[in-house]
Amino acid sequence: MRISSTKSGRSAHVHVRADGLRLRAYRKLPHLCVYHVMNLTDVDDRIIAHAAAAGMSIRDYTAKFVQAFFDDCKALSIEAPEHWIRATDHIEEMVKLILRLQQKSFTYPGEGSIYYRIAKFPEYGKLSKIDLTGIQAGARVDNDRYEKESVRDFALWKAPKPGEHFWETAIGPGRPGWHIECSAMAMKYLGETLDIHTGGIDLAFPHHENEIAQSEGATGKLFVRYWLHAEHLLVEGEKMSKSQGNFFTLRDLFAKGYKPSALRFALASVPYRKQLNFTFDGLQQAASSVERLRNFADRLQRGKFPTGQQEGMAARIAKAAEEFDAGLSDDLNTARALAAVFDLVREANIAVDKGGFRQGDVPAVLEFLTTFDKVFAVVEDNDSEKLRTLGYGGAESGPGDEEIDRLVAERNSAKKKRDFATADRIRKELADRGIIIEDAKDGSVRWKRK
RNA sequence: GGCGCGGUAGCCAAGUGGCAAGGCAAUGGUCUGCAAAGCCAUUAUCGGCGGUUCGAUUCCGCCUCGCGCCUCCA
Numbered sequence: 001m002r003i004s005s006t007k008s009g010r011s012a013h014v015h016v017r018a019d020g021l022r023l024r025a026y027r028k029l030p031h032l033c034v035y036h037v038m039n040l041t042d043v044d045d046r047i048i049a050h051a052a053a054a055g056m057s058i059r060d061y062t063a064k065f066v067q068a069f070f071d072d073c074k075a076l077s078i079e080a081p082e083h084w085i086r087a088t089d090h091i092e093e094m095v096k097l098i099l100r101l102q103q104k105s106f107t108y109p110g111e112g113s114i115y116y117r118i119a120k121f122p123e124y125g126k127l128s129k130i131d132l133t134g135i136q137a138g139a140r141v142d143n144d145r146y147e148k149e150s151v152r153d154f155a156l157w158k159a160p161k162p163g164e165h166f167w168e169t170a171i172g173p174g175r176p177g178w179h180i181e182c183s184a185m186a187m188k189y190l191g192e193t194l195d196i197h198t199g200g201i202d203l204a205f206p207h208h209e210n211e212i213a214q215s216e217g218a219t220g221k222l223f224v225r226y227w228l229h230a231e232h233l234l235v236e237g238e239k240m241s242k243s244q245g246n247f248f249t250l251r252d253l254f255a256k257g258y259k260p261s262a263l264r265f266a267l268a269s270v271p272y273r274k275q276l277n278f279t280f281d282g283l284q285q286a287a288s289s290v291e292r293l294r295n296f297a298d299r300l301q302r303g304k305f306p307t308g309q310q311e312g313m314a315a316r317i318a319k320a321a322e323e324f325d326a327g328l329s330d331d332l333n334t335a336r337a338l339a340a341v342f343d344l345v346r347e348a349n350i351a352v353d354k355g356g357f358r359q360g361d362v363p364a365v366l367e368f369l370t371t372f373d374k375v376f377a378v379v380e381d382n383d384s385e386k387l388r389t390l391g392y393g394g395a396e397s398g399p400g401d402e403e404i405d406r407l408v409a410e411r412n413s414a415k416k417k418r419d420f421a422t423a424d425r426i427r428k429e430l431a432d433r434g435i436i437i438e439d440a441k442d443g444s445v446r447w448k449r450k
Numbered sequence: 451g452g453c454g455c456g457g458u459a460g461c462c463a464a465g466u467g468g469c470a471a472g473g474c475a476a477u478g479g480u481c482u483g484c485a486a487a488g489c490c491a492u493u494a495u496c497g498g499c500g501g502u503u504c505g506a507u508u509c510c511g512c513c514u515c516g517c518g519c520c521u522c523c524a
Contacts, residue, residue: 044522128519129453154522178522200524201455207522231455232518239517240524269473270463275456275517282462285474289462292473295487327464335464339472346472349488353481420483427485438486446487 036081037189040066043087044178045158052164058088071390072250075260076267077377083189087181094176094184095169098156100218102171110148112159114171118152121213127227128205154210156180179210183223186211192219201229228332231275240278253283254392259383262287268376271333290378294448296345297369297379299352300362302446309360310351317364320344324372334376341372384449399433408437408447 042062051061073080098114101107106120118124155177160166166173186194192215199208208227215223235246253263266286270276320340327337348365351357373379386392399407407426414422427437434450 046522202519202524204454205519230524232524234517237516266462273455274463277462279461282474285462288475289473292487299487333464335462335472339464342472346489353489415483418483424484436486439482439484440487441481 034082035190036083037186038081038084039182039185040069040084040086041178041181042066043175043181048161048164048175058165071392075250075254075386075390075392076264077260077386085185085189087176087185090181090185090188091167091169091176093188094180095157095171097180097184097187097214097218098171101156101214104217106214106217107156108149112172112174113155114157115148115153116156116210116213116217118150118154118213121217123216124152124213125209127209127212154179154206156214179207180214182207182211183215183218186223187215187219192221192223194224196226196228197224198228198230201231204229228272230272234275234277236279237277251392254387258283259287259290260386261290261378261381261383265290265376265378268334268378269338271331271335273331293341293345293369293379294381296349297366298446298448299349300365302440302444303352303357303362305352305357305359305362306355307360308358310356310358313348313351313357313361314364316347317344317361317368321368321371324368328375337372337375341369344368399430399435404430404435404447408445411437412445 040062043058047058047062051058054061098107101116102114104120106117107114108117109115157171157174157180158177160173160175164175166175186197197208197211204227212223233240235248238246240247250263254260262283263286266278266283267276269286269289320343323340323343324337327333327335327340330336344365348357348361351361369379407430411423411426414420414426430437430447431450435447436450437445437447439445
């Protein structure tokens with residue numbers, strides 16, 4: 001399976017919702033090999049202009065955005081693709097592709113720029129089902145700086161602007177148009193036909209439509225077998241925008257104390273084709289859901305159960321794995337996959353409560369949870385560690401392990417003496433510092449960070 | 451205006467022509483020294499109106515509401 005994805009410097013949620021689902025690690029089917037290439041668009045009009053204004057090279061100017069993007073990906077446990085590549089490293093490939101299009105008369109020049117002639121590609125619009133016949137030339141040409149045969153035609157190569165960075169190439173000086181990079185780079189790393197291309201739904205038109213036109217025009221072959229377009233977020237039921245004040249960065253959210261796992265769960269639990277309404281209440285709900293899963297995993301790992309296996313449990317676990325698989329196979333229906341997990345959690349909890357659950361059942365359940373976590377990456381608790389390494393706000397400044405262990409021991413001895421006032425005081429103090437203490441039936445005590 | 455997506459319990463959300471998954475929250479119960487965790491119980495005439503059908507939340511039509519794209523914005 002070969003995947004290409006586009007990226008935005010600002011947001012990683014699309015990646016969590018589609019490619020970020022860690023399908024590579026999952027790889028349920030042995031013959032399914034994931035090869036993922038992620039493109040970093042580090043050149044466009046705005047970047048060039050801003051870099052010029054700042055007196056910086058494009059590479060230096062974009063460095064901090066690239067770094068921030070990767071940090072965000074790490075925070076959200078998005079797996080690194082096989083290749084992540086920069087547009088500016090592939091100018092030559094773009095030029096070659098343009099030359100190829102030129103030979104087939106898909107291009108025409110205009111004031112130093114090179115345009116794609118959409119009239120030459122009758123299938124144009126097949127992805128977004130846009131009907132070009134209704135679009136009249138002249139309807140929206142006022143802000144167009146270039147001369148084009150048709151309004152829909154787009155620039156493959158743009159003439160240099162005074163004072164701004166440009167490349168000296170076989171097709172003349174200038175810089176690439178927005179769309180050409182994706183076609184050129186995808187083809188270089190993935191071949192002329194890719195299996196999956198992901199991106200935000202907003203990019204379907206015109207960006208992906210133009211990619212198809214360029215690629216298929218040049219090769220005469222199908223460019224992409226499956227497009228995965230992720231729907232956008234709403235925030236508290238409204239469109240996210242800076243002016244509305246409902247635009248949050250990951251850093252903002254972590255600084256408010258939300259955990260990476262909660263955010264990841266919130267984003268991943270809603271199937272990618274569905275518009276996700278991001279709310280703080282929803283984040284809280286996601287955190288609670290993650291908590292339930294972690295409690296369950298913990299219960300299995302710490303618990304001491306009678307030896308042997310419960311009759312039917314192995315089959316029950318296998319069924320959960322099957323349903324989980326079926327959910328993901330159903331166009332990444334994560335909601336369905338999650339239901340399979342929670343069903344098993346509930347049933348296994350019942351078995352544990354009733355005493356039927358056996359030690360021999362533990363490995364299979366844990367193995368299932370591990371498989372689940374390869375995709376969802378929320379059960380393993382590395383929230384604090386992530387925030388710390390990435391230097392994001394919100395990392396705990398609470399008590400250290402030794403101090404906690406000491407206080408827990410202190411509370412235990414108070415409890416043994418039936419000095420509940422002291423025991424409860426210690427528990428309350430720790431609770432105020434974000435540590436939850438739980439007593440188990442068998443007298444053992446566990447603690448966890450909230 | 452054109453094209454597209456969606457309206458399912460307090461919240462998030464799956465799904466199917468035939469008794470409506472799952473999660474969160476709430477309330478009551480169980481357990482507990484008290485808690486927590488877990489478990490049990492309770493909570494939906496599936497946006498509205500028509501049509502097709504023995505039967506529709508699921509199919510069709512109309513309406514309504516929300517969102518997106520058609521402006522190099524994920």
